[in-house]
Amino acid sequence: xxxxxxxxxxxxxTSGCSTTQITSTSGVEAANANTAAxxxxxxxxxxxxxDLNPARxxxxxxAGNLWGDxxxxxxxxxxxxxxxGFSSPPHIHNVTYRGLVIDGLVHxxxxxxxxxWMPPGSxxxxxxxxxxxxxxxxxxxxxxxxxxxGPYLVLPSKDAFDxxxxxxxxxxxxxxxxxASDIKWINQPEMPATGDGIKVAFLWGNRQIKQPNGLLxxxxxxxxxxxxxxxxxxxxxxxxxxxxYQSPGVPGxxxxxxxxxxxxxxxxxxxxxxxxxxxxxxxxxTDGKLNINASNTK
Numbered sequence: 001x002x003x004x005x006x007x008x009x010x011x012x013x014t015s016g017c018s019t020t021q022i023t024s025t026s027g028v029e030a031a032n033a034n035t036a037a038x039x040x041x042x043x044x045x046x047x048x049x050x051d052l053n054p055a056r057x058x059x060x061x062x063a064g065n066l067w068g069d070x071x072x073x074x075x076x077x078x079x080x081x082x083x084x085g086f087s088s089p090p091h092i093h094n095v096t097y098r099g100l101v102i103d104g105l106v107h108x109x110x111x112x113x114x115x116x117w118m119p120p121g122s123x124x125x126x127x128x129x130x131x132x133x134x135x136x137x138x139x140x141x142x143x144x145x146x147x148x149x150g151p152y153l154v155l156p157s158k159d160a161f162d163x164x165x166x167x168x169x170x171x172x173x174x175x176x177x178x179x180a181s182d183i184k185w186i187n188q189p190e191m192p193a194t195g196d197g198i199k200v201a202f203l204w205g206n207r208q209i210k211q212p213n214g215l216l217x218x219x220x221x222x223x224x225x226x227x228x229x230x231x232x233x234x235x236x237x238x239x240x241x242x243x244x245y246q247s248p249g250v251p252g253x254x255x256x257x258x259x260x261x262x263x264x265x266x267x268x269x270x271x272x273x274x275x276x277x278x279x280x281x282x283x284x285x286t287d288g289k290l291n292i293n294a295s296n297t298k
Contacts, residue, residue, distance in 0.1 A: 039268060075150075094128055095151075119171070119172055122171050125204075142258075199217070225294040234285075237260070238256045242256065
């Protein structure tokens with residue numbers, strides 16, 4: 001059985017009057033001084049879909065890369081689309097992956113485990129070699145999957161092994177969101193509360209050493225501002241809501257629905273606005289300094 005856990009703060013986040021700043025002591029900022037800035041974007045409507053497991057043919061979920069290539073050796077982020085009622089046979093993967101539910105309901109656990117349907121915004125991890133099944137229900141089931149290295153393969157249960165990691169299922173209702181008051185109390189007692197409505201949840205990694213790490217950022221309805229990144233690899237995926245997007249490296253204005261991706265390398269700035277009635281949630285993977293500046297909120 002997977003364990004249900006609350007997130008523990010393992011990072012440092014500082015904030016000013018209109019800025020949420022997530023700091024890192026890794027030295028990535030200095031490295032970026034010599035890195036040419038570049039931008040990348042992919043709308044959910046432009047994703048190229050294929051079979052996640054070609055060996056299963058039409059029974060396979062569909063998958064589309066957002067960044068990287070799941071068939072190659074590098075890190076990759078991709079979407080998986082399940083049919084209503086999908087349930088896989090017991091299987092393993094050659095690599096560990098992380099998942100976030102974007103739409104529908106997803107169950108991912110040991111073959112004999114009680115069903116735990118994870119709604120949108122939920123997070124889970126699946127260690128390499130761990131026997132499990134994946135199931136989905138709903139008219140539109142989509143999840144974001146991320147691997148540290150590829151290729152991503154589906155292997156039979158007879159090849160199961162224990163790599164020392166343990167899986168986690170985290171329902172969205174158990175994610176520990178930190179607002180300005182929380183951050184002030186835990187890490188920065190000398191910093192004033194921002195009152196800008198930005199919330200952060202740290203999912204994995206350690207921001208105090210040089211390595212990638214992942215977090216969720218929740219923006220209030222009507223948010224307008226920027227995300228400034230000093231990272232050798234900044235990746236962002238819209239999990240919930242809808243954003244209007246601009247950047248120096250992407251021509252025109254773009255509307256980013258859930259499942260859309262934007263990223264960059266080097267010292268870069270992303271202009272975003274949320275006009276939805278509800279909050280918007282972004283998953284961010286980064287290895288450097290991150291600033292979220294609110295210029296206007298409702």
